[in-house]
Amino acid sequence: xxxxxxxxxxxxxxxxxxxxxxxxxxxxxxxxxxxxxxxxxxxxxxxxxxxxxxxxxxxxxxxxxxxxxxxxxxxxxxxxxxxxxxxxxxxxxxxxxxxxxxxxxxxxxxxxxxxxxxxxxxxxxxxxxxxxxxxxxxxxxxxxxxxxxxxxxxxxxxxxxxxxxxxxxxxxxxxxxxxxxxxxxxxxxxxxxxxxxxxxxxxxxxxxxxxxxxxxxxxxxxxxxxxxxxxxxxxxxxxxxxxxxxxxxxxxxxxxxxxxxxxxxxxxxxxxxxxxxxxxxxxxxxxxxxxxxxxxxxxxxxxxxxxxxxxxxxxxxxxxxxxxxxxxxxxxxxxx
Amino acid sequence: xxxxxxxxxxxxxxxxxxxxxxxxxxxxxxxxxxxxxxxxxxxxxxxxxxxxxxxxxxxxxxxxxxxxxxxxxxxxxxxxxxxxxxxxxxxxxxxxxxxxxxxxxxxxxxxxxxxxxxxxxxxxxxxxxxxxxxxxxxxxxxxxxxxxxxxxxxxxxxxxxxxxxxxxxxxxxxxxxxxxxxxxxxxxxxxxxxxxxxxxxxxxxxxxxxxxxxxxxxxxxxxxxxxxxxxxxxxxxxxxxxxxxxxxxxxxxxxxxxxxxxxxxxxxxxxxxxxxxxxxxxxxxxxxxxxxxxxxxxxxxxxxxxxxxxxxxxxxxxxxxxxxxxxxxxxxxxxx
Numbered sequence: 001x002x003x004x005x006x007x008x009x010x011x012x013x014x015x016x017x018x019x020x021x022x023x024x025x026x027x028x029x030x031x032x033x034x035x036x037x038x039x040x041x042x043x044x045x046x047x048x049x050x051x052x053x054x055x056x057x058x059x060x061x062x063x064x065x066x067x068x069x070x071x072x073x074x075x076x077x078x079x080x081x082x083x084x085x086x087x088x089x090x091x092x093x094x095x096x097x098x099x100x101x102x103x104x105x106x107x108x109x110x111x112x113x114x115x116x117x118x119x120x121x122x123x124x125x126x127x128x129x130x131x132x133x134x135x136x137x138x139x140x141x142x143x144x145x146x147x148x149x150x151x152x153x154x155x156x157x158x159x160x161x162x163x164x165x166x167x168x169x170x171x172x173x174x175x176x177x178x179x180x181x182x183x184x185x186x187x188x189x190x191x192x193x194x195x196x197x198x199x200x201x202x203x204x205x206x207x208x209x210x211x212x213x214x215x216x217x218x219x220x221x222x223x224x225x226x227x228x229x230x231x232x233x234x235x236x237x238x239x240x241x242x243x244x245x246x247x248x249x250x251x252x253x254x255x256x257x258x259x260x261x262x263x264x265x266x267x268x269x270x271x272x273x274x275x276x277x278x279x280x281x282x283x284x285x286x287x288x289x290x291x292x293x294x295x296x297x298x299x300x301x302x303x304x305x306x307x308x309x310x311x312x313x314x315x316x317x318x319x320x321x322x323x324x325x326x327x328x329x330x331x332x333x334x335x336x
Numbered sequence: 337x338x339x340x341x342x343x344x345x346x347x348x349x350x351x352x353x354x355x356x357x358x359x360x361x362x363x364x365x366x367x368x369x370x371x372x373x374x375x376x377x378x379x380x381x382x383x384x385x386x387x388x389x390x391x392x393x394x395x396x397x398x399x400x401x402x403x404x405x406x407x408x409x410x411x412x413x414x415x416x417x418x419x420x421x422x423x424x425x426x427x428x429x430x431x432x433x434x435x436x437x438x439x440x441x442x443x444x445x446x447x448x449x450x451x452x453x454x455x456x457x458x459x460x461x462x463x464x465x466x467x468x469x470x471x472x473x474x475x476x477x478x479x480x481x482x483x484x485x486x487x488x489x490x491x492x493x494x495x496x497x498x499x500x501x502x503x504x505x506x507x508x509x510x511x512x513x514x515x516x517x518x519x520x521x522x523x524x525x526x527x528x529x530x531x532x533x534x535x536x537x538x539x540x541x542x543x544x545x546x547x548x549x550x551x552x553x554x555x556x557x558x559x560x561x562x563x564x565x566x567x568x569x570x571x572x573x574x575x576x577x578x579x580x581x582x583x584x585x586x587x588x589x590x591x592x593x594x595x596x597x598x599x600x601x602x603x604x605x606x607x608x609x610x611x612x613x614x615x616x617x618x619x620x621x622x623x624x625x626x627x628x629x630x631x632x633x634x635x636x637x638x639x640x641x642x643x644x645x646x647x648x649x650x651x652x653x654x655x656x657x658x659x660x661x662x663x664x665x666x667x668x669x670x671x672x
Contacts, residue, residue: 007464010441017442018449020425020458034461036425039480041377050463051429051474057465089356089372093387093474105346106353113354122356125370127386128343129393138387138429138474144375 008232031153031236032082032220033143044145048079054134062178063198065104068137069111070199075223076141077119077202078272082221084151084211085143087121087204093138095131119204151211151276156218156237158305160277163286165203166295168226169261170196170251172268176259189253196251200272206294207274215286219276225269227324231310233275240306243322245314249298266312267325277303344568366572367489368418368556369479380481384415390470398514399534401440404473405447406535411559412477413455413538414608418557420487420547421479423457423540429474431467455540487547487612492554492573494641496613499622501539502631504562505597506532506587508604512595525589532587536608542630543610551622555612561605563660567646569611576642579658581650585634602648603661613639 015029026035026044033048052058052072063071073090080087092112096105113123121141174197177190185191203221210216218237222229226248234241250265278286283299290297304311313319351365362371362380369384388394388408399407409426416423428448432441449459457477510533513526521527539557546552554573558565562584570577586601614622619635626633640647649655 010438010464013438013442014445014464018445018459020460022458025425025458025460028460029462031461034425034427036460038374038377038381039379041374043375045374047427047461047476047478049427049429049461049474049476051431051465051472053431053465053467053472056431056468089361089370091370091383091385091476093385095387095389095392095472102346102349106349109350109354122358122361123354124356124361124364124372125367125383125385126365128346128350129387129389131389132392132470134468136387136389136431136472136474138385138472140383140385140427140476142383 026150027152032079033085035083035150044148044150046080046083046085046143046145046150047140048076049138049140050076050079051136051138053136060135062183065107066111067198069108070115072137072139073112073115073121073141074200074202075272076139077121077204078200078221078223080141080143081202081204081207082219082274083143084149084207084219085145086208087116087119087141087143089122089124090116090139090141091124091126093127093129095129095136097131097133097135100135119202146208146212149211151216151219153218153220153233153236156233156239156277156303157279158239158303160217160279160303161283161299162241162243162275162277162301162303163297163299164222164249164273164275165206165297166271166273167249167251168222168271168273169264169268171200171270171272172264173251173255173259173261174198176256187255190255192253193251193255197270200270202272203274209291209294210274210276213286213289215278215282217277217279219274222271222273222275223269225267225325226275227266227322228269229275230322231308231324234303234310235308237277237303238307240304240309241301241311242304243301243310243312245312245317247298247300249296266322362486363488368415369421371419371486380484380486382416382419382421382479382481382486383476384412385474385476386412386415387472387474389472396471398519401443402447403534405444406451408473408475409448409451409457409477410536410538411608412475413457413540414536414557414559416477416479417538417540417543418555418610419479420485420543420555421481422544423455423477423479425458425460426452426475426477427460427462429463429465431465431472433467433469433471436471455538482544482548485547487552487555489554489556489569489572492569492575492613492639493615494575494639496553496615496639497619497635498577498579498611498613498637498639499633499635500558500585500609500611501542501633502607502609503585503587504558504607504609505600505604507536507606507608508600509587509591509595509597510534511604512592523591526591529587529591533606536606538608539610545627545630546610546612549622549625551614551618553613553615555610558607558609558611559605561603561661562611563602563658564605565611566658567644567660570639570646571644573613573639574643576640576645577637577647578640579637579646579648581648581653583634583636585632602658
């Protein structure tokens with residue numbers, strides 16, 4: 001899952017070279033998930049896949065088998081949430097090195113299946129194999145639309161308001177804590193940061209609600225950080241964006257001795273919050289109707305007609321281009 | 337995809353502990369693929385997933401990116417063939433270490449997508465990420481039934497005739513050649529062995545035909561070798577088997593200086609041929625109707641009422657139990 005240098009370019013190349021074209025294929029390569037319609041089915045099917053590699057995407061000593069199982073399914077469910085799909089089932093391929101116990105395996109599956117079930121996603125199969133020395137996890141998760149309504153990255157228009165769910169930078173703060181040797185804590189804020197990193201909560205209910213609201217033009221989940229993901233949303237929609245620094249729902253709590261929470265919110269990854277656009281005329285209705293039981297939503301800026309140009313401004317700061325510094329450039333120490 | 341020691345036992349454990357139960361789920365953990373029915377869909381969907389790890393399941397120096405792409409999708413399509421499903425689409429997660437060129441990536445995808453298309457399977461999405469030092473490939477392939485007819489490992493009955501497609505041991509002979517340093521050859525037989533190992537041909541057409549014939553009770557594909565896979569078919573069907581050594585369609589050609597072709601046919605893996613059972617009353621009809629354009633089928637024995645007991649007999653040899661010595665015990669040098 002850790003991004004490749006030049007990944008955007010290679011994905012574009014794959015998209016141009018291998019994009020399939022079929023009557024049943026609603027959306028192929030290039031969104032958070034693919035969308036198809038099974039023969040004579042009443043709903044679209046939404047399919048996503050993600051691979052996690054030990055010492056690239058996670059470190060065994062920073063987590064537990066249970067938390068790893070939770071995170072593995074959560075990052076896939078987050079892609080379904082980003083399309084507004086209802087999770088249905090998933091398969092998992094697990095490769096394990098010598099020395100991993102049966103207890104490790106069952107704790108991993110326990111965490112994964114309990115989290116799956118809590119979002120109505122059922123484990124239906126997979127593959128179990130040996131690796132040389134590292135754990136590899138690959139999950140494919142499948143959801144279905146409700147009333148055939150699915151949200152894509154495309155569909156945003158100039159003038160749309162840009163929103164995010166929850167707060168940003170929390171998971172990156174958790175990763176920093178782990179890198180600094182903090183694995184347990186009595187501080188509530190620090191615990192929230194560790195939890196956000198080790199057991200993220202996919203925004204399935206919110207994604208489904210937003211898709212059903214009829215008020216949202218486009219949506220994606222934030223996996224590589226706002227500064228990497230917002231340009232992708234804008235590129236798919238053929239627009240630009242203006243972001244207001246002071247509006248970003250930063251994970252303020254001073255959990256780190258050093259490190260700027262605003263930087264973490266912009267460039268940290270793995271928030272698994274939703275980023276979406278709403279036409280200006282729908283903003284009021286959205287804010288009125290958005291259920292108070294969900295984590296809040298915050299408007300962080302708007303889409304503009306300047307395709308590909310992502311600007312950021314803030315009080316006392318010059319309006320400037322937002323540099324793309326998401327996860328692959330973030331830290332040499334891996335993603336945690 | 338290389339089997340874990342004790343894999344059968346762990347799969348049983350997962351099956352008991354995590355088997356989901358839903359009205360849309362026709363078959364979960366424990367067959368070649370899972371089977372579901374999407375909401376109001378007219379056909380079943382068949383879903384399989386397989387992971388290939390460098391230096392466990394393949395060696396970069398023994399293959400080419402193109403052949404690796406072909407094999408990666410072929411082993412997944414073989415699981416769909418084993419259910420009698422028509423391939424429809426797949427997703428691929430690819431993790432690549434530093435130093436892999438863009439050309440490598442496109443050759444891999446070229447091989448994969450061309451093989452996919454030749455079986456009507458389309459690439460619809462995936463995940464591209466960085467690994468530390470080894471290539472990891474994980475594919476999930478999805479097919480659909482024709483007239484809702486799917487074949488399982490269960491369904492075999494005592495007295496059924498056991499058949500295989502093609503010949504057995506060819507891929508294992510190819511692996512032996514590669515291990516002995518032979519990567520190119522002018523010998524036609526050796527080339528067949530190398531091809532069987534490096535670019536296996538999934539039996540999709542045959543699987544579909546067999547499922548539609550109405551003459552087959554149960555089916556699976558041979559990925560770990562007859563001596564590992566036949567007990568799985570029998571366990572799922574609650575039967576035993578009697579195998580006739582002299583009937584096994586051995587890859588006879590003397591491609592190896594040492595090594596017994598019968599041993600390779602019994603215990604070598606990755607043949608990706610189909611193993612299936614036919615009631616005695618249907619044998620004649622099957623052999624009459626089976627299209628001559630397909631690789632031949634051979635009856636190798638029969639199912640018996642002695643659940644779990646797999647016997648083998650041959651001319652001049654004492655009838656004995658068939659020992660399970662499939663791929664994970666086969667060679668310390670990996671699967672090639």
